[in-house]
Amino acid sequence: MLQHLLRQFWHRKFKNILLSAEILLAFLLVFAVLAMTLRYLQLAQLPMGFSYQDVWTVEVLARDKGTVENDPVFYEKLKQGLSVLPEIEQLAFVSSAPYTPYSWRTNFYLANSSAIHKVYSLFAGDHIFDTLNMKLLAGRWYSEVDEGKTERAIVITAQTARNLFPGHINLGDVIGNIVSDDGSDLEKRSQLKIVGIVSDFRLHGELEAPENFAFMRFSPLSSERGVAVLLLKLRPGTPRNFEAKLNQQLRLIQSKFGSRIETLSDLRQTKLQEDITPLIAAAVIAVFMLLMVVFGLFGVLWQNTTRRIPELGLRRAVGASSGSIYRQILSEQFILTSSALIIGLLILVQLPITGTFGDDLDWPLFGLASVLAMVVIYGLTIICALYPAWRASRMSPTQALHYE
Template identity: 50%
Template sequence: MFFHILKPIWKRKFKNLLLSLEILLAFCVVFGLALMSARYFQLYHLPTGFEYQDVWSIRMLSTGPLDAKNDSIVTENFQRSLAALPEVEQVGFINYSPYSNSTWRSDLYLPDSQFRYSVNMAEMADETPALLKMKLLDGRWFSAEDEGRPERAIMINKKLADSMFPGKSAVGQLVTDTEPDSKKVKLLRITGVVEDFRNKGEFMAPTNFSIMRFSKTTGAKRMEVVLIKVKPGTSRAFEEKLNQQLKLIRSDWGYRISPLVDMRKSKMTEDTIPLMILAVIAVFLLIMVGFGLFGVLWQNTTQRIPEIGLRRAVGASSGHIYQQIVSEQLLLSSIAMLAGMVILIQLPLTGVLGDAINWTVFITATVISMAVIYVISTLCSLYPAWRASRLSPTEALHYE
C-alpha cells in the first residue's frame, strides 16, 4: 500500500518539490513556535525560589554619588520607620528587585583551583530571605552571627552547589570571587544552600546563583531597593502613606514604589512578546500554506481525472479514491517533515543551545508541530478528495 501511494508522488516529483519545500518551511516555523512554547511551559513550572505575593519594592533614587555609600544610621532609620507602619509586616534590603531586568554576574573559584564558575549574584540583608520565603535546603540563613567574621557569608543555589561540590555538602566550604593567585584573595564562606533564586521570574532559565550577605552596619555600599511585606489585602492607596513616610527619612531622594505582583505581570508580558510575534508569523504562514495546499491539490485532482476514471472503471470504489488522495498528501507531508527532522535533531544532539533545548522540550515540540501539519494537510485534502471520489467512471473517461 505504501509503495502504491508513493509511486504517483514520485512520478510528479518536480511538481511536488515546491509543495514539499512549502510544507518544510511551515513545519520549521511551527516547530520553532512549539519549541519556545514548550520551553516556556517547562520554565513556568519550575520553582522561582521566592514568593512575590504581598511584597512591594521600593527603589531609592539618590541625588548624587556620595549617596551610593552605605550610611548605617540612614539604613537603620529606614528599617525602623517602615517596620513601624501598621500595614507592614517585614522589611528587607536587596541590591536589585525581583522581576527587574537587573543582572549582576561574576565568577567564583575554589581556593585551590583555577576552574571558574560563572554565576549570577545578588546581595541581601539578613531579613530578606525570610521576607521572600526562600526555601533553605541545607545549612542556615546568614544572620548577625556572621558579623565581624573574616570570611563574608554567602549562600548558593542547589545547581551551583551540585556543580562545585558534587557528592558532598557545600555548607561551610570556602570559595572566592577573586582569582586564587591574586594578591588579595577575598574568601567567602557558604552558610546555606537554597533551592533557587530566579530573580527575573518564571521564564528565566535556571542558572548558577549566589547571594552575598549585606551588613547594615559595615556594608560599604548601600542597597538600592527596600522590600516590604505588607498585610494581605493592602491596596495601592497605601502607596501615598508609604511615600510620605519615606520622605520623612530622606526628603531629597526619590522613590519608585511597585508591588511585585505588578512587576511580575509586566515582566511576563515583556518575556512573552517574542513568542507572540512568532505566533502571528506562524499563523499567517500556515494560512498561506493552507491555501497553497488546497489550490495545488485541486489542480492535481483535476489533472488526474482520467487516471481516477480508469481506477473507477476497473473497480475502485469512491472510498478508495478518497483514501488515496488524502493518504498521498499525508505521505508528502511526512517526507517533508522527515527532511526537516534530520536538520532539527542536531539541536539537542550538539547541545548548541544548552538546556534551552532538552529532549523533553524537543520531543514535545516535534509532536505538536507534526500534529499541526498533519491536521492542515488533512483539512486541505478533504474537499479535493471528496470531489475526486464523486466522479463517475463515464464522466471521468470522457474528460478532456
C-alpha cells in the first residue's frame, strides 16, 4: 500500500512540489508565531523585579532643551517641595524610568581578568528600592553611608552576580567584591563595590528577557552627571486628577524647568502594545497564508479527485472498499504534508543548534513550538482532504465507465 502511495506521489511530483512549498511556507509562519507567543508567555511568568502600581514618573524638561545639571540645591529643593504633598509616600531620582526605551550599557571588569561583562545599568538615588518595592536577596541597599567613599557602591541583580562570579553558589559571598566599569583609560576606571543583590530586574517590562543589570548610586553631592527623572510612590487610591495639583507644585518649586508627568501603568500599557504589535502582524500574515493554503489545497484535491475517477472507479470494480479509497486519499495527503514538514524541521532545527536567537529559542521552546505547528498544519490539511476523500469513497464503478 505504501509503495503504491509513493508511486502515485511521484507521478504527480511537479504539482505536489508546489503544494509542498505552500505547506512549508505556512508551517514556517505558524512556527514563528507560536515560538514568539510561547516566548512571551514564558517571559511573562518570570518575576519583573519591581512593582509599578501607584508609581508616577516626572521628567524634568529644560526649557532651553539643554541637559539638567547636577545641582545639589536644585535636587534638594525638588525633594523638599514634593515631600509636603501628603499623596507622595516616597520619591527617587533616576536616569530613566521603567518601560521607557532608554537604557545605559557598560562593561564590567574583574580584577586580574580581561573578560568583558556587558551590564545594563540605571543611575538611581538612595530611595529607588523602596519606591519600586524591590526585594533584597543579600547584602544591603546603598545609602548615605556610602557618600564620599573611593569605591562607589552598587547593587546588582542575582543573574549578574552568577555571571560575574560563576563559582559562588551563595550570593552572600559576592557581597564586598570589587569590579570596575569601562573606560578608555585603564587608570581612570571607577572602582565599584557590590553592597547588595536584588532579584532579576527587567527595566523594559514583562516581555524583556532578563539581562545583567546594576544600580549605580546617584548622589547630588558627588555624581558627575545629573538625572532628569523622578519616580513618585503615591498612596494607594490616589486619583488621576492629582496630576493637576502635582503640576502646580512643580511650577512653584522651579519655574525654569518644564515637566512631563506619566504613570508607570500607562507606560507599561504602551510598552506592551509596542512589543505585541509585531506578533499581531505576524499572526495576521500567518492566518492569510493558512487561508490561501486551505482554499488552494481544497481546490486541488477536489480537482485531483475528479480527474482520478477512472483510477478510483477501477479500484472499486476490482473489489476495493469505500473505506480503503477514503484512507488512500487521506494517506496521500498525509505523505504530502509530512514531506513539507520534514523539510521545514530540517531548516528550523538549525536555529537552536547554532544558537541564533540564544535563550529566546531554546530546545524546550523549539520542541513545543514545532509540535504545535505540526499539529496545526496536519489538522488543516487533513480537514481539507476529508470531503474530497469522502466524495471519492462514494464513487461507483459505473461512474468510471461513463467518464469521458
